[in-house]
Amino acid sequence: MIQKLIANIKKTNAPIVVGLDPMLSYIPESITKAAFAEYGETLEGAAEAIWQFNKKIVDAVYDLIPAVKPQIAMYEQYGLPGLAVFKRTVDYCQEKGLVVIGDVKRGDIGSTSAAYAAAHLGRVQVGSQLLTPFGEDFATVNPYLGTDGIKPFLDVCREEKKGIFVLVKTSNPSSGEFQDRLLINPSAETAAEDGFVSGKADSCKPLYEVVGEKVAEWAESCMGDDYSYVGAVVGATYPEMGKILRRVMPKSFILVPGYGAQGGKAKDLAPYFNEDGLGAIVNSSRGIIAAYRQEKYASFGADHFAEASRAAVVDMIKDINQALER
């Protein structure tokens, strides 16, 4: 699937991904009204509104972009009907030729992580049948539990030629609380346990870099042609760290959230890419799917929200390619 992602990026010349993270407040009233009229003010009604909204946006932008990233939390909050629309969105986007990155941030251990991997990337055995639960192409994964949590995903990635993006440095303001803390290198730990730490700063590294090194190790064990099935999430809001992490994880695609609405600028994104012009894919969610609510695209009007999204995609591609000078 990493091959398909790369092929799609080359075809569209657009290293971007549209985050399908619908909030009911983004959805024009004409859509919610019709959905509530049919299903009532119920979870089913909310889910139907999201589906109609998603479908129109996907129809309007699919030829311009390589991939979409539905954020499952935005569906999960509408319970089972919400998750049914998550699945429907995954299927519909795949029919349109898009690579689907399930932003699920799952992570557990052993057989539990294996179950998540099967749920989102793999298949599950029921009697003599192998069935596909959600069937995304990539999934985002949380590394806090260590290799035990990641290995079951790697096994499924190899088997199904799917991929993961491991959270390394997230885009949010408080991501540094744990991720930026300096760790003492293992070689210095014995000294620390003996009561003293002393040495150069190169015996220290921030947690995100240590996680990045693990990602590089996992990536090596799970290679496609030029890039690995194992990528990483590194926020656009921390370009200095992005530069370091690009070097630490040379074979990994970097999924970059935080562009646009969260404050990340295109000019800062060049260091996330490799010299081959590949290696990163920049996400925008709100900035695209709720474009019609921005002053810049307000003239489209709520009923033409999908055209506003298309215009925002065109602008984003231009913005990023200019910054990359391509």
Next chain:
Amino acid sequence: MIQKLIANIKKTNAPIVVGLDPMLSYIPESITKAAFAEYGETLEGAAEAIWQFNKKIVDAVYDLIPAVKPQIAMYEQYGLPGLAVFKRTVDYCQEKGLVVIGDVKRGDIGSTSAAYAAAHLGRVQVGSQLLTPFGEDFATVNPYLGTDGIKPFLDVCREEKKGIFVLVKTSNPSSGEFQDRLLINPSAETAAEDGFVSGKADSCKPLYEVVGEKVAEWAESCMGDDYSYVGAVVGATYPEMGKILRRVMPKSFILVPGYGAQGGKAKDLAPYFNEDGLGAIVNSSRGIIAAYRQEKYASFGADHFAEASRAAVVDMIKDINQALER
């Protein structure tokens, strides 16, 4: 809900929780056969088998225990029908008076974490209605993204009187990869950035302790009567760390996985409790729900798996209370 958890523990004199983590391989053939006969070898068939299995176990043990902990991954892997049975299990256990800890290990940022919190602990607004998506009483949460990821859960906990257990030190073998790494204290970080680190070991702390300190801070901001709505997950397999973390997070209930099948022993669990005899709840999943497959309970036979589970619960309560001398 922390009050209800405490009341249930006192009533049953059993600081334990049964993990409802069904694998198809645990389920006696008579159940899977009937489910497949009705629904085929489909996701619906698997989900029906899980439901029948869960229901019999809950019916057999609910009067002995304060709480259950369904692991959502085991349901998610059977797609939408699996998640429908997760919801059905949550509802059924609550009807039986049990506290339900959704082992969902969710965690994201801002509006996304708010969506997860609504999905599992809160309600969601649809038009003029406030609806309940999954409605567990507690949820497990991953701390890697920092306070931005936790705060939306705290808001919902306060509003709905629900609770969370934050992953601090997990029970798996590789949990130490990141969680045990020694961090330099912030006061020493400036020195490190200047090129040197030097000082006593008390200027270093493992990541799990730093996360534990954050949990204590979040817990203070979200108190019930004697205990906080904010608890922590600390594996039974690391009792030395459990002892430290008990002290670091005095107001937090500790959810303790890893007893039994994963190797944690009752005699090691006393330090996870406070002097009031409360403050911890020990989980067993496989050891209870698949008890009939152990030599010790094999005489029950597959058709009496639920009675075997009841016997295993009785033994577990005895084992833990003996170790706590109560």
